[in-house]
Amino acid sequence: MKTIALCFYAIYRPAFYLLVIIDTTLLGLLTIAASYFDPKGNRVHYIGKFWSRLNMLLSGVRVKMIHPEHIDPKRSYIVMSKHQSHYDVWALIGFLPLQLRWVMKMELREIPVFGLGCERMGHIYIDRSHPDRAYKSLEVAGEKIRSGASVVFFPEGTRSTDGNLRPFKKGGFNIALAAGVPILPITVRGSRQVLPKGSGKIMPGTIELVIHEPVLLDGYTTENREELIQRVHQIIEADLKL
Template sequence: MRWVRTATFYVMLLVSTVLLGLTAIAIVLITHRSDWAHLCGRLWGNLNLRAAGVSVDVHGLERLNPQRPVVYAANHQSWFDIFAILGKLPVQFRWLAKEELFRIPILGHAMRLIGYVPIDRSDRKKAFQSLDEASRRVREGTSIVIFPEGTRSRDGVLQPFKKGGIILAIQSGQPIVPIALSGSHKILSKGSRWVRPGRIRMTIGDPIDTAGFSLQDRDRLIEMVREAIRRHLTQREGGSLEETGSVAQDRSAAL
């Protein structure tokens, strides 16, 4: 029954967050190895996928190059996008994540110690400082995952992209690797608490080189990244450029 699956998922979410969060904190404090602690995040993602009865079909793993830092850019339909990427993307990376997540007890502390980068969109100065910090980390060899839409899509349809994550990629000088996530909206839609077992299709696209792009070219790069994701979504999920607009036009929507 649906309520049983939902209850199972939330119990696992609570227990795994506490136990693996504390484990990750201990690993970093004792070994100073955030890459080892990131493996706790991978286990956390897989446990919660299993508890919810969700499987992930991954395509394009051959396009990954673990030796080169990149900016992974994914569409965002559901919380389960986070579990899918953590559990099934077999490389080291760090998140550029909303500041609110870092306020969650245990989880937030573990995220900071592992090296995830918080971004406070309510404060433009702090937000741009976070982007600068993230681009510096990419230049120094750490891959970053971003959601260019900025938040989950309420209806599962690809939203306009904010400019901040693309600016980060341009400043880093490293490639953007598009990740298309299809089907997660049906599992847990924004505003709902009910979990439905299902299948997510995660497609890793060809890297998009940012060399030669300047900040003035960001809208063109956004178009390229958005289309690279859209081509691997269903027709409904992809929407259309005319209906949704591919770039957030307002300066205040840049982040």
């Protein structure tokens, strides 16, 4: 029975990609139009949430949240998440009860409709090839936090190919320390099985979002930043299942 289901999914997969292109284009255009009446992106954010949940549904992927009580929807956070798959983005946007703004690589801005839609939604592009521009992008992230949004970082910087947690980069921690907001660590499990890095073979499955208790920044400064980085790394790694 499982073999029959997998064969059906292999046949369906090209149709799914076509549906993603269609819904991304339509909802992207809607986001761009609606953003002129919502410059902060607080309402058009829900278009992104619908887009994420729709594509999860279309691909047969479920999301299970573990310890959602650790999130206070009225607070702002720096969200630090494990990154194994493109599906991490859909899972976090679709199911975290927060106004999320993403720090995204500049190359994504070039994707027609999608790139501009994300910009109008309030997501932040960072040009890693130009340190000065990258620093300004991080300053924009701080402004988003002060306006009440939560900003998401994948502190590994890129997707893990083997599921192991890579060393963390410092940018998100610098923003957290400057803004004085808690870090919300999240362990993502199962997304690598749905769509591994470098593969286009999406498979149905379940993604688990393990929400850890927020890490308060009392006692942390740039001088002991490495201790903070290691603490968050250990928290996320502790609940990781390969």
